[in-house]
Amino acid sequence: MSTITIRGTVVIDVEACKGCDLCIDACPPRVLEMTDHEVNTRGYRYPRLLAGCTGCQACAQICPDFVFQVYKYDTPQELPLDESSEQ
Amino acid sequence: MSDRVLLEGSEAIARAAVAAGCRFFTGYPMTPFTELLEHMAALLPEVDGVCMNAESELEAVGMAWGAATTGHLAATGSTGQGLSLMQESLSEITNARLPLVVFNMARGQGDYFQATRGGGHGDYRHIVLAPMDVPEAVELTRLAFELASQWRTPVMVLGDYYLAHTYQAVSVPSIEGAAPEVPDWALNGSSGGSGSAKIISPLGGGVEGEEGFDLGAHYAACAAHIQEMSAGVEPLVDIGFCEDAELVVAAYGSVGKFVRYACLRLRDAGHRVGYVRPITLWPFPSEAVHNAVAGSTKVAVYEQNMGQMVDDVRLATMGAVPVEFIGGPSWDHSGFGIGPDINVPDISERILEALK
Amino acid sequence: MTDERIYLSTDTPPAEPAVLVDDFTPSLITQANHHLCPGCGEPIAIRAAMEAIEELELAQSTITVFGIGCYTAFAHNLDVEVVQALHGRAPSVATGIKRMLPDGFVVTVQGDGDMVNEGLQEVLHAAARGENITCLLLNNGVFGETGGQMTTTTTLGQRTKTSIEGRDPHQHGHPILLSDLAATMDGAAYVARCAVNNAGNVARTKRYITRAYESQMAGAGFSLVEILTMCPTGWFVDTLEGPDYLQDTLAPVHNIGELKTP
Numbered sequence: 050m051s052t053i054t055i056r057g058t059v060v061i062d063v064e065a066c067k068g069c070d071l072c073i074d075a076c077p078p079r080v081l082e083m084t085d086h087e088v089n090t091r092g093y094r095y096p097r098l099l100a101g102c103t104g105c106q107a108c109a110q111i112c113p114d115f116v117f118q119v120y121k122y123d124t125p126q127e128l129p130l131d132e133s134s135e136q
Numbered sequence: 137m138s139d140r141v142l143l144e145g146s147e148a149i150a151r152a153a154v155a156a157g158c159r160f161f162t163g164y165p166m167t168p169f170t171e172l173l174e175h176m177a178a179l180l181p182e183v184d185g186v187c188m189n190a191e192s193e194l195e196a197v198g199m200a201w202g203a204a205t206t207g208h209l210a211a212t213g214s215t216g217q218g219l220s221l222m223q224e225s226l227s228e229i230t231n232a233r234l235p236l237v238v239f240n241m242a243r244g245q246g247d248y249f250q251a252t253r254g255g256g257h258g259d260y261r262h263i264v265l266a267p268m269d270v271p272e273a274v275e276l277t278r279l280a281f282e283l284a285s286q287w288r289t290p291v292m293v294l295g296d297y298y299l300a301h302t303y304q305a306v307s308v309p310s311i312e313g314a315a316p317e318v319p320d321w322a323l324n325g326s327s328g329g330s331g332s333a334k335i336i337s338p339l340g341g342g343v344e345g346e347e348g349f350d351l352g353a354h355y356a357a358c359a360a361h362i363q364e365m366s367a368g369v370e371p372l373v374d375i376g377f378c379e380d381a382e383l384v385v386a387a388y389g390s391v392g393k394f395v396r397y398a399c400l401r402l403r404d405a406g407h408r409v410g411y412v413r414p415i416t417l418w419p420f421p422s423e424a425v426h427n428a429v430a431g432s433t434k435v436a437v438y439e440q441n442m443g444q445m446v447d448d449v450r451l452a453t454m455g456a457v458p459v460e461f462i463g464g465p466s467w468d469h470s471g472f473g474i475g476p477d478i479n480v481p482d483i484s485e486r487i488l489e490a491l492k
Numbered sequence: 493m494t495d496e497r498i499y500l501s502t503d504t505p506p507a508e509p510a511v512l513v514d515d516f517t518p519s520l521i522t523q524a525n526h527h528l529c530p531g532c533g534e535p536i537a538i539r540a541a542m543e544a545i546e547e548l549e550l551a552q553s554t555i556t557v558f559g560i561g562c563y564t565a566f567a568h569n570l571d572v573e574v575v576q577a578l579h580g581r582a583p584s585v586a587t588g589i590k591r592m593l594p595d596g597f598v599v600t601v602q603g604d605g606d607m608v609n610e611g612l613q614e615v616l617h618a619a620a621r622g623e624n625i626t627c628l629l630l631n632n633g634v635f636g637e638t639g640g641q642m643t644t645t646t647t648l649g650q651r652t653k654t655s656i657e658g659r660d661p662h663q664h665g666h667p668i669l670l671s672d673l674a675a676t677m678d679g680a681a682y683v684a685r686c687a688v689n690n691a692g693n694v695a696r697t698k699r700y701i702t703r704a705y706e707s708q709m710a711g712a713g714f715s716l717v718e719i720l721t722m723c724p725t726g727w728f729v730d731t732l733e734g735p736d737y738l739q740d741t742l743a744p745v746h747n748i749g750e751l752k753t754p
Contacts, residue, residue: 055500057510057513058500058502058506058510059502060502060503060504060505061502061503062516062524065516065524065525067529067530067531068530068731069530069531069724069731069732069734070531070731070732071531071722071731071732071734071735073732074690074732074735075690075691077691082497082499093530097499097502098499098500098502099497099498099499099500100498100500102500104510104513105691106513106514107691109514109516110514110536110539110540110691110694110695110698111536111688111690111691111694112536113528113530113531113532113533113534113535113536114524114525114526114530114535115516115517115521115524115535115539116516117514117516118505118512118514118515118516119512119513119514120505120506120510120511120512120513121510121511121513122506122508122509122510123508123509123510123511124509126508159592160588160591160592162588186591186592188587188591190584191613191617191621192613192617194581194584194613194614195581195584195587195613195614195617196584197584198577198578198581198583198584198585198587198588198614199584199585199587199588199591200588201575201577201581201584201585201588202557202575202577202584202585202586202587202588202589202590202591202592203588203589203591203592204588205555205575205585205588205589206588206589206592206593206596208592210588210592224578225578225581228578232576323555323573323575323589324553324555324573324593324596325551325552325553325554325555325572325573325593325596325597326552326553327573328520328551328552328553328554328571328572328573329519329520329551329552329571329572330571331522331571332571333570333571333572333573333574334573334574335567335568335573335574335575335576336574336575336576337567337568337574337575337576338576338578339564339567339576341568349565349568
């Protein structure tokens with residue numbers, strides 16, 4: 050049963066986001082993805098997190114609206130690939 | 137032994153400024169302002185002050201702005217045109233509520249409106265002091281720094297070529313005295329990281345209780361401050377022989393000293409002539425002028441320009457007495473403001489003419 | 493069509509033991525929400541500048557001097573002392589502050605319109621004078637605050653609202669390469685140019701700003717860091733295209749790198 054290693058995670062202040070997309074391309078493992086339809090109260094789409102974050106802070110460093118908190122797990126988490134479910 | 141020393145006006149003013157606690161001066165050389173810059177350059181290092189020969193008047197007033205934010209007493213200056221280059225900053229420094237003394241060693245008296253009406257953009261006024269000679273300039277320089285600090289505003293000392301380059305015996309306080317304490321609104325970086333770091337801005341948020349970027353509220357607060365200042369600053373004026381005067385002559389600055397002397401001599405010769413010499417050009421001593429001219433039949437205004445203060449005299453008299461302009465531009469070939477007509481005989485002749 | 497992608501929760505900090513390595517804003521930015529456009533590069537540069545102040549423990553001696561431009565919105569958002577100056581005059585105001593507070597740490601924050609148009613004389617004289625201050629130039633090649641007009645750093649062929657068909661040298665003249673100009677001044681100790689259009693460049697920006705600060709702390713003289721920033725609104729491009737537009741339009745003319753080091 051294969052798993053995916055997750056070294057970090059983020060907290061996203063959805064309401065602060067202005068939907069500019071900069072974090073999407075900046076993320077080395079490309080685990081951020083803009084919503085298609087969901088928007089925040091100001092009408093902006095916002096990023097969602099897929100498995101594979103390394104806690105490298107690229108998203109936070111390039112975000113013009115300071116939307117990200119970034120965490121690094123003390124020990125990398127192993128997420129089973131198939132039964133993974135929305136926590 | 138009297139403590140008076142024979143000093144050039146520019147040096148006396150420089151010594152008075154340093155004695156008043158000025159610790160930063162900057163300017164750009166321009167006749168007849170240059171000597172004030174030179175004397176400050178010589179004096180300030182003696183008291184660990186800073187004098188900078190700025191690369192332009194624009195940069196000079198910018199440097200003075202920065203120095204003022206540190207709470208140390210700062211000053212700058214120039215001549216006429218140089219002041220024109222500084223006006224944008226002087227207007228914004230007023231809204232940033234910063235103390236600053238500005239010396240205009242003008243050429244002639246054509247800068248009256250620029251000085252008293254706020255030469256820059258927007259709605260503001262500056263306190264303007266106009267000395268007639270070196271001893272008075274020493275006192276008004278001290279007062280300028282005091283008012284600038286008290287009201288947190290620019291204050292102008294309006295001089296000219298005569299004041300800057302006349303040598304006169306004058307007593308000047310020692311420059312050894314300590315500079316005044318730095319006020320608590322001043323910046324030095326230390327409020328950084330405190331959660332409420334200080335800001336000094338012409339756009340607001342620099343004064344207790346003022347939030348940033350409510351320009352409407354800030355401009356309203358600035359206007360209220362100007363009104364409070366215009367009521368709170370005591371207008372200074374020199375009045376003589378007006379009780380029974382038939383004609384009152386109004387003049388200011390160095391030219392005012394000539395006019396005053398002409399009136400004294402005409403009085404000796406039996407003419408019922410009085411004089412009024414505004415010293416604070418803003419706030420203008422309207423009430424004092426009004427009362428001084430009330431008993432006369434005519435007011436004559438003498439200025440070395442096409443007539444600017446005459447408007448304020450008319451506003452002060454409010455039509456109670458006719459006001460006539462008897463001055464005029466007067467230039468020698470240098471264009472530095474030395475006027476061939478600025479002498480007692482010629483001035484007396486015009487006053488006599490107005491008496492008819 | 494249900495969304496098979498599995499998205500992880502990002503509402504609350506992780507339950508598992510973890511270290512917080514980035515907390516929304518650096519501590520010296522007190523007001524996170526601002527009105528700068530989506531995709532604007534200026535907050536990214538200002539964040540780097542504030543992080544470097546914090547890391548060098550300069551917060552309690554720093555006085556920043558702001559010019560006038562979109563970034564002026566940040567003058568009230570910082571937890572360091574600020575002097576708001578007039579358009580173009582920040583280096584002179586900073587000079588007055590530094591001369592009265594030699595132990596103070598003085599940084600200007602200006603845009604290309606502010607520094608390279610209005611205040612070119614101020615910054616070059618400060619550099620020639622070797623004033624021991626650090627000037628930060630946020631260069632997006634347009635007047636952002638007024639809606640995208642041409643400035644002196646707009647590159648040839650770049651379309652703006654006052655160079656609609658693209659900047660034409662015969663009509664609009666040539667761009668000024670500010671950092672290259674400043675680097676020729678003997679009073680300049682550290683001059684570098686970088687950008688914030690990708691994570692690597694943001695990290696480089698942080699490095700260059702830190703070195704400029706260290707140059708000021710060492711009293712080496714004038715330091716300048718020019719930071720190319722995205723302005724999708726003023727460039728009339730989608731926010732997603734901002735980084736590439738910067739790479740293709742500004743960076744080839746305003747070359748990234750360190751031009752002068754102590």
